[in-house]
Amino acid sequence: MRPALAALLLTLPLLSGCATDSGGAWVELRGQRYTVEVADEHGERARGLMFREQLADGTGMLFVHDEPRPLAYWMKNTKIPLDIFYFDASRKLVSVSRGVPPCSLGDRCPPYPSAGPALYVLELNAGQAGKLGTQPGDEIVFGPGIPERGRP
Known part of the structure; x- marks a missing residue:
């Protein structure tokens, strides 16, 4: 009994660390807060929301690129219709692609x-x-722990 209890106690800090990493990131846009998964590495950005069956209300995915440049996203293997918001280095809204349909092509x-x-x-x-009611120039607010790049 004691070894099992010791193993459980040693595992608890690891479990709490995992929960914090996966559920703590958030952004706000026009006063609305969204819990986000952060994709800040090439492989994460390439996979994005592919193959997901749904995206829970109040959640999204934030892609963090290495430098500002014109970007184009596509819906390869994405099963969820999305709004895609593009922000510059100052976190100002550049443009939105609204109601982008899933694509299996x-x-x-x-x-x-x-x-x-x-x-x-x-x-x-x-x-x-x-x-x-987003408009170009709207600012996205980052919660703690979201990597920032290129902010003036």
């Missing part, structure tokens, strides 16, 4: 480009841009 899926250089991309369930 593989490499033939169409791209959805930003209207200018972007550093951050936020993907939310389709319809969020309309509900929020």
